[in-house]
Amino acid sequence: MIRSFFLSPEQQQSRGLSLTEIGRVRDSGQGLLWVVLDRPDQAELLTVLHDTFQFHPLSIEDCGNEGYQTPKVDDYGEYIFLISHALLPQNQDLADLEMRELDLYLGRNYVVSIYRSAEMPPVERVWNRLEKDDRLFKNGADFLCHALLDALVDDYMPLIDSMDDEIEWLEDKVLEKPSPETLQRILALKHATLSLRRVIGPEREVVNRLSRDEFDLIAPNHRIYFRDIYDHLVRIQDLSESVRDIVSGTLDIYLSATSNRLNEVMKALTIVSTIFLPLSFIAGVYGMNFRYFPEINWQYGYLYVWLLFAVIVIAMLLFFKKRGWF
Structure with missing residues (x-):
């Protein structure tokens, strides 16, 4: 036009x-x-x-x-x-x-x-x-x-x-x-x-x-x-x-x-993984199929393992808290 x-x-x-x-x-x-x-x-x-x-x-x-x-x-x-x-x-x-x-x-x-x-x-x-x-x-x-x-x-x-x-x-x-x-x-x-x-x-x-x-x-x-x-x-x-x-x-x-958020997520996952490492080790030890196991016939063995798990978790959490990791 x-x-x-x-x-x-x-x-x-x-x-x-x-x-x-x-x-x-x-x-x-x-x-x-x-x-x-x-x-x-x-x-x-x-x-x-x-x-x-x-x-x-x-x-x-x-x-x-x-x-x-x-x-x-x-x-x-x-x-x-x-x-x-x-x-x-x-x-x-x-x-x-x-x-x-x-x-x-x-x-x-x-x-x-x-x-x-x-x-x-x-x-x-x-x-x-x-x-x-x-x-x-x-x-x-x-x-x-x-x-x-x-x-x-x-x-x-x-x-x-x-x-x-x-x-x-x-x-x-x-x-x-x-x-x-x-x-x-x-x-x-x-x-x-x-x-x-x-x-x-x-x-x-x-x-x-x-x-x-x-x-x-x-x-x-x-x-x-x-x-x-x-x-x-x-x-x-x-x-x-x-x-x-x-x-x-x-x-x-x-x-x-974004990187900081990813670091926070990875830190949380790392803490969880670190806590479960000793627990997995203990569970693996007591899960071995040997014939002669000293604690296998102990009446309070199952309770003992759970108390041991709890002590390890609490101890690791206190350690992480003291170091300022979370």
Whole structure:
């Protein structure tokens, strides 16, 4: 699906432009044009990106790639091509964390956004704000690009907060009673931090390049807005590093607690086995089938053996208690 928004130099707004009108606006270099490609097929990609905007084939190939691509920014002179990743809100479950790619073209008077997921919350929020916030289209294409990236980065913070809450719960659960379910949640949280760090690091470098004077398409007075996004990403990356360290510590605590529980079980079994060793020896001695056995005809022999068993058990328990073994 193709959506478009255009603000003319006379401040007149229009939506749903045809491809011919989009090409005319692009060639004129006037006004502000925003084109959104929502789950485009290959034909739409080629028609809009190649035929209408005449973008470089390598960038178009990146837009059609279904696999994971590292966030990056490429300068093609007349326009900038960006790859970023957004967090889908319905997948903020740490066991099923999922990122979706958002591709952006930034030109003199246009922004083209492409995504292939069922929804892209940052794009939808900015699109809905067009009618309420005129800064989005009155400050140029670079400010609109900033708004999209800012909305994308803002979705990372709730995930970090949920990670903090999850860690607090896991630490209490690990100390209280570690279980396989706890281990699964720890590993899910660790996987989520790794997935987040894989995106945030390159994303930060992309925004860092946009915040410097490297690209002429970004106005000097708008670079401070990209620096603000960069500061947010630095903070998010620092928090994710802290979360990763805490998760690793929690995993170590879980393994240590599990090992201690196993040691307690083995100690109890060892004590029981040690107590039964002399009892088994005595029972084996008196169970031998010799013809002449001094105690075999003793009237109190059976009681004597049980008293001997009791004395040995009590003596060993007192010995273990004195040594602090239980």
